[in-house]
Amino acid sequence: MAFESLSDRLQNAIGKLRKKGKVTEADVREMMREVRLALLEADVNFTVVKDFVKKVRERAVGAEVLDSLTPAQQIVKIVNDELTKTMGEEAVPLNKSPHIPTIIMMVGLQGAGKTTTAGKLANYLIKNQKARPLMIAADVYRPAAVDQLKTIGQQLDVPVFDMGTDHDPVEIVKQGMIQADLQKNDYVIIDTAGRLQIDEKLMTELENIQNEVHPTEILLTVDSMTGQAATEVAKGFDEQLNITGVVLTKLDGDTRGGAALSIREVTGKPIKFTGQGEKLDQLDVFYPDRMANRILGMGDMLSLIEKAQTDYDEQQAQEMADKIKENSFDFNDFLDQMDQIQKMGPVDELMKMIPGLANNPATKNLNVSSKDLDHIKAIVYSMTPQEREEPNLLNPSRKRRLAAGAGRPIAEVNRIIKQFETSKKMMQQMSKGNMNGMENLFGN
Numbered sequence: 001m002a003f004e005s006l007s008d009r010l011q012n013a014i015g016k017l018r019k020k021g022k023v024t025e026a027d028v029r030e031m032m033r034e035v036r037l038a039l040l041e042a043d044v045n046f047t048v049v050k051d052f053v054k055k056v057r058e059r060a061v062g063a064e065v066l067d068s069l070t071p072a073q074q075i076v077k078i079v080n081d082e083l084t085k086t087m088g089e090e091a092v093p094l095n096k097s098p099h100i101p102t103i104i105m106m107v108g109l110q111g112a113g114k115t116t117t118a119g120k121l122a123n124y125l126i127k128n129q130k131a132r133p134l135m136i137a138a139d140v141y142r143p144a145a146v147d148q149l150k151t152i153g154q155q156l157d158v159p160v161f162d163m164g165t166d167h168d169p170v171e172i173v174k175q176g177m178i179q180a181d182l183q184k185n186d187y188v189i190i191d192t193a194g195r196l197q198i199d200e201k202l203m204t205e206l207e208n209i210q211n212e213v214h215p216t217e218i219l220l221t222v223d224s225m226t227g228q229a230a231t232e233v234a235k236g237f238d239e240q241l242n243i244t245g246v247v248l249t250k251l252d253g254d255t256r257g258g259a260a261l262s263i264r265e266v267t268g269k270p271i272k273f274t275g276q277g278e279k280l281d282q283l284d285v286f287y288p289d290r291m292a293n294r295i296l297g298m299g300d301m302l303s304l305i306e307k308a309q310t311d312y313d314e315q316q317a318q319e320m321a322d323k324i325k326e327n328s329f330d331f332n333d334f335l336d337q338m339d340q341i342q343k344m345g346p347v348d349e350l351m352k353m354i355p356g357l358a359n360n361p362a363t364k365n366l367n368v369s370s371k372d373l374d375h376i377k378a379i380v381y382s383m384t385p386q387e388r389e390e391p392n393l394l395n396p397s398r399k400r401r402l403a404a405g406a407g408r409p410i411a412e413v414n415r416i417i418k419q420f421e422t423s424k425k426m427m428q429q430m431s432k433g434n435m436n437g438m439e440n441l442f443g444n
């Protein structure tokens with residue numbers, strides 16, 4: 001998971017304070033030493049670490065923290081605030097041109113995920129703004145890049161303008177823009193060439209394209225797994241091209257988080273999106289505050305809700321809520337719910353977004369796979385329609401039959417029915433606004 005090792009280290013360092021009744025200045029100093037090491041090990045830029053530690057220390061040794069009844073909590077809040085500030089405070093949306101088309105120029109080193117991200121952005125714009133983008137294949141150096149973009153275009157049903165690999169990229173872009181004008185595309189996404197490292201020829205080519213079309217956005221894709229190197233790359237590109245934002249790719253594999261924590265401070269340019277996997281819908285808006293929450297194991301409820309909103313069928317969700325209120329939620333609804341959840345992605349990743357569960361030892365090794373959900377579904381499918389509506393009808397002999405029908409142990413059948421009843425009760429209480437009992441879930 002993204003930032004796992006940094007997360008563990010920071011929480012450990014702060015966790016030690018929680019065990020103390022009273023926190024002294026020496027305790028804070030000791031904690032900050034560990035925080036500093038954790039950040040350096042996460043490959044955060046040295047100057048950023050120094051600055052961060054200084055700010056947290058100054059605030060943490062203040063009288064109102066040390067004298068407070070809950071110093072550890074106050075310190076968590078300070079660390080959270082400062083992490084958020086380091087990453088840029090607010091999410092920065094994509095710039096939009098007052099005239100169509102808005103031109104987004106993708107730049108970055110080879111392999112950083114530029115072409116994939118071009119496709120992800122097109123998909124994002126279609127989903128969120130009902131946009132009609134055109135993509136231009138101007139990476140004529142990497143042999144497969146043009147075909148790769150065309151394949152992505154086909155998958156998304158987005159037109160791709162290309163002239164093969166024998167033309168000058170500036171000419172390709174020029175012609176592509178004419179096509180966009182004719183088709184009245186509202187967005188143009190230009191995929192440019194990358195190199196293994198920054199070189200002059202590449203930069204000149206990118207500058208030529210920039211001067212030709214004056215893009216609304218110059219988005220740099222950097223591979224987060226390269227840590228400090230990603231920060232250096234961002235600095236290099238920004239100095240030459242004055243980029244407007246960064247897309248941090250491959251965050252799904254980055255356990256350290258150094259790039260995310262350094263880029264904003266070092267370049268002054270916002271991270272606008274993160275790539276969280278190879279699929280074209282795995283692009284997320286970057287919210288510094290939510291990222292800080294996740295690093296500190298406080299979950300990311302807002303992203304979870306947003307995810308649910310995009311992936312969830314709203315009408316179905318409303319019907320479900322009504323059923324819960326009326327206490328008529330049955331195993332049929334339960335099956336629908338499971339389908340909806342499975343659409344949202346891996347369950348263990350979703351669980352980690354829930355406050356208190358994020359780094360709770362109980363869920364740490366939780367490995368709820370799609371297979372587990374399939375087992376549960378198999379059991380529910382073995383019930384008769386009437387049993388699904390009225391689980392009370394399930395007597396021991398029927399339960400045995402269910403287990404045999406689904407090929408699962410009887411204990412699992414019993415457990416699922418019990419869990420269903422418990423969650424039904426809990427949901428009903430929550431729907432009445434009674435949150436009692438929930439604090440057990442969120443407690444640390």
Ligand code: GDP
Nearest residue numbers: 110111112113114115116249250275276277278
């Ligand atoms: P380009 O050379 O910069 O155009 O890079 P590509 O778009 O071809 O991406 C290089 C590799 O990284 C491909 O295998 C992509 O599938 C993969 N990739 C891109 N973005 C992500 C991401 O966010 N997560 C993961 N896990 N892989 C990614």
